Amino acid sequence: MSYSDFSKNQLLDELASLKAKYTDYVGRGLSLDMSRGKPCTEQLDISSGLLNVLSCDDQCVSAQGFDCRNYGILDGIPAAKELMSGMLQVKPEQVFVGGNSSLNMMFDTIACMMTAPIAEGCEPWFNVKDRKFLCPVPGYDRHFAITEYFGFEMITVPMTESGPDMDIVESLVASDASIKGIWCVPKYSNPTGITFSDDTVRRFANLKPAAKDFRIMWDNAYCIHDVSDVTDTLISLMDECEKAGNPDLPIIFSSTSKVTFPGAGIAAMGTSENNMKIFKKRYTTQTIGSDKLNMIRHLLFFKDFDGLKAHMLKHKAILKPRFDVVADKFSQYLADKGIANWTNPRGGYFVSIDVYPGTAKAVEKMCKAAGLTLTSVGATYPCGNDPEDKNIRIAPSYPTVEELSLAMDVFCTCVCICAIEKILEQ
Amino acid sequence: MSYSDFSKNQLLDELASLKAKYTDYVGRGLSLDMSRGKPCTEQLDISSGLLNVLSCDDQCVSAQGFDCRNYGILDGIPAAKELMSGMLQVKPEQVFVGGNSSLNMMFDTIACMMTAPIAEGCEPWFNVKDRKFLCPVPGYDRHFAITEYFGFEMITVPMTESGPDMDIVESLVASDASIKGIWCVPKYSNPTGITFSDDTVRRFANLKPAAKDFRIMWDNAYCIHDVSDVTDTLISLMDECEKAGNPDLPIIFSSTSKVTFPGAGIAAMGTSENNMKIFKKRYTTQTIGSDKLNMIRHLLFFKDFDGLKAHMLKHKAILKPRFDVVADKFSQYLADKGIANWTNPRGGYFVSIDVYPGTAKAVEKMCKAAGLTLTSVGATYPCGNDPEDKNIRIAPSYPTVEELSLAMDVFCTCVCICAIEKILEQ
Numbered sequence: 001m002s003y004s005d006f007s008k009n010q011l012l013d014e015l016a017s018l019k020a021k022y023t024d025y026v027g028r029g030l031s032l033d034m035s036r037g038k039p040c041t042e043q044l045d046i047s048s049g050l051l052n053v054l055s056c057d058d059q060c061v062s063a064q065g066f067d068c069r070n071y072g073i074l075d076g077i078p079a080a081k082e083l084m085s086g087m088l089q090v091k092p093e094q095v096f097v098g099g100n101s102s103l104n105m106m107f108d109t110i111a112c113m114m115t116a117p118i119a120e121g122c123e124p125w126f127n128v129k130d131r132k133f134l135c136p137v138p139g140y141d142r143h144f145a146i147t148e149y150f151g152f153e154m155i156t157v158p159m160t161e162s163g164p165d166m167d168i169v170e171s172l173v174a175s176d177a178s179i180k181g182i183w184c185v186p187k188y189s190n191p192t193g194i195t196f197s198d199d200t201v202r203r204f205a206n207l208k209p210a211a212k213d214f215r216i217m218w219d220n221a222y223c224i225h226d227v228s229d230v231t232d233t234l235i236s237l238m239d240e241c242e243k244a245g246n247p248d249l250p251i252i253f254s255s256t257s258k259v260t261f262p263g264a265g266i267a268a269m270g271t272s273e274n275n276m277k278i279f280k281k282r283y284t285t286q287t288i289g290s291d292k293l294n295m296i297r298h299l300l301f302f303k304d305f306d307g308l309k310a311h312m313l314k315h316k317a318i319l320k321p322r323f324d325v326v327a328d329k330f331s332q333y334l335a336d337k338g339i340a341n342w343t344n345p346r347g348g349y350f351v352s353i354d355v356y357p358g359t360a361k362a363v364e365k366m367c368k369a370a371g372l373t374l375t376s377v378g379a380t381y382p383c384g385n386d387p388e389d390k391n392i393r394i395a396p397s398y399p400t401v402e403e404l405s406l407a408m409d410v411f412c413t414c415v416c417i418c419a420i421e422k423i424l425e426q
Numbered sequence: 427m428s429y430s431d432f433s434k435n436q437l438l439d440e441l442a443s444l445k446a447k448y449t450d451y452v453g454r455g456l457s458l459d460m461s462r463g464k465p466c467t468e469q470l471d472i473s474s475g476l477l478n479v480l481s482c483d484d485q486c487v488s489a490q491g492f493d494c495r496n497y498g499i500l501d502g503i504p505a506a507k508e509l510m511s512g513m514l515q516v517k518p519e520q521v522f523v524g525g526n527s528s529l530n531m532m533f534d535t536i537a538c539m540m541t542a543p544i545a546e547g548c549e550p551w552f553n554v555k556d557r558k559f560l561c562p563v564p565g566y567d568r569h570f571a572i573t574e575y576f577g578f579e580m581i582t583v584p585m586t587e588s589g590p591d592m593d594i595v596e597s598l599v600a601s602d603a604s605i606k607g608i609w610c611v612p613k614y615s616n617p618t619g620i621t622f623s624d625d626t627v628r629r630f631a632n633l634k635p636a637a638k639d640f641r642i643m644w645d646n647a648y649c650i651h652d653v654s655d656v657t658d659t660l661i662s663l664m665d666e667c668e669k670a671g672n673p674d675l676p677i678i679f680s681s682t683s684k685v686t687f688p689g690a691g692i693a694a695m696g697t698s699e700n701n702m703k704i705f706k707k708r709y710t711t712q713t714i715g716s717d718k719l720n721m722i723r724h725l726l727f728f729k730d731f732d733g734l735k736a737h738m739l740k741h742k743a744i745l746k747p748r749f750d751v752v753a754d755k756f757s758q759y760l761a762d763k764g765i766a767n768w769t770n771p772r773g774g775y776f777v778s779i780d781v782y783p784g785t786a787k788a789v790e791k792m793c794k795a796a797g798l799t800l801t802s803v804g805a806t807y808p809c810g811n812d813p814e815d816k817n818i819r820i821a822p823s824y825p826t827v828e829e830l831s832l833a834m835d836v837f838c839t840c841v842c843i844c845a846i847e848k849i850l851e852q
Binding site for chain 2: 036038039041044045047048051052054055056057060067068069070071072073099100101103104107108111114115124126142145146149150257261262263264281282285286287288289290291292293294
């Protein structure tokens, strides 16, 4: 029964019963940090083999005969480009393999365009005083932090079940030349877990931006990260852009941070020849090349893209029970209450829940008091400002199933308490 | 006997004899690239142990109990800071450990100051239209490339036996607030091999720049890289700056690129708390942290700074014979000719030679025709422009002693030929 159908007394009774439960939870001494999408130890252990797969000098020589212990090869060894091209859905020759962090590559990409024009006849973005960036919400805080750091005004665009609201995106980019780009996590999106539909991808590929230097920052972080037996499919943005005659629109990123080790994976980007020329002019000044031995470790460990996908089944086996716990608890506590909406993603690292409007911060605070740290409320919006104070990102990967189960009991109890208190205020 | 004391006929005879030798060298099919300061295979092999020193999960946990396979620790694990502080001559808490490239950290440092003011009340350098940077010459081309990329006017300062000419440096920085920094390789300088004297370091520490945001880019790349039994000593710039009340002046860099593997070492920077605050604001947006497993590999391999210094003795044993060949050949061919000046460094990776003015490019071309690729003439000057066309950087590390011996025969023969031809023209 929905809380909206409860009488005041029924609400008060329910509140009293929930508060008693909450007091009990506080007493259990829970201490759990679920603030980030951090793989658990079990997940790290399945990549143990990566540690000693490269153990002698001979293995350091690439297929082309290059000694990868030494200086050289700015954009990564060819076999690593080939491996990463599968994640990026681009051709191997469009790939630049970097260091251990795709976030770093995204930051450097924006930094590059701040001081060097990406398209002929355009200004470096530092000179565009009213520069703007589109931010689908809820979205990823570290993306928003980059454009905040570089002084962009961030314009939010609502997410739908099939991606950002493309009517709004199309209309904004067509009318305002100071809008320079958009952040996207196209598959198993952070945090809603949805995957952009074929239609959404095609509409992105066919955008007609007023700014010649408008670019799509396509962070395909969860491209092969299924947590369900039924999986989503994302079509290639690069293919669609090339068909549409817009090859320079997309800059595509991914990494093995959530495949092997978050601290010691390999990251890569893919983009058109025109764009790459500008980025390489910067990279060639910035570095002699990234860690090629770590590329070789990954190549020896996975052999090829199929090996990489096979490895992801082990992650799925670890993560699926965790995502199931979240779905089950939400359903058990919240299904018929009319106070929350959430997603049941088939992949990625997060579950997004909209609690009763105006109560997300209160839920966060109550959880914290019970020993449960959530992702900061507001983090899924630019500058940490969720105007309706309702979205919370759940990161189920790190806790054990038992910890997570208790954490979700606590969380759902808090969601109900805060909703009732808000309803009673109104 | 000096060529200046030769009669015209003596010069013509000498030229004919040298040209016959040169023709013989061309016939030997030499094919050698000495363009960069690249460690040789023998040097890489002494770090083989680094490849398999980290082989199991337990070793991935830091002394503080942090699982280094996972996300986190922006500025490097504490033990790695401790290790690198010895190279940087700063306190461990002043260290930021990065990825595999100190060049990358230097680039990011300049990039940071381009868009964010490093000192209160100053402008981002992008807004300083006539921004300038001091470049001691001859110097390191990759330094100059960074300030060229970011649009600085580069003002050359002559190098002396004890460092840059400090009278000029002091006078320039005191009078022009658009001069924002200076590039330095203070020990076994690239390419002259000299080490800054105590007096030079103290004069740097006591600079009174007109620009509040003037910074010293102190690339201590060769801090422990001796190639002689008699070694140079460099005092700590940070200590001297702190004594002088100028703690924010220096930004200090080093790496293990020429200690372990050039492609897979660890890099670090050290600077004051004030500066670090500005850089960390950027780094925290740019990345979650660098590869901590590679830090652990280095810690397991070296144990501590003494272990690192002991390892350098093995490099010295490989490099000393190579530097000796260069010194011997120069002495043998050029000592009494009055056509060239060169250095006999006690460490580092290079020997710098000034050939007869106006002949460096001609020497490069003749060497190339005989199969010997040198560092591009001019590379040791900003924008590749050596106004006197005389400086050439010799990089003796990569070839075998036998190859190098032949290469120096070719080189010295070319130096003499080009000098005589130039003298005869005059």
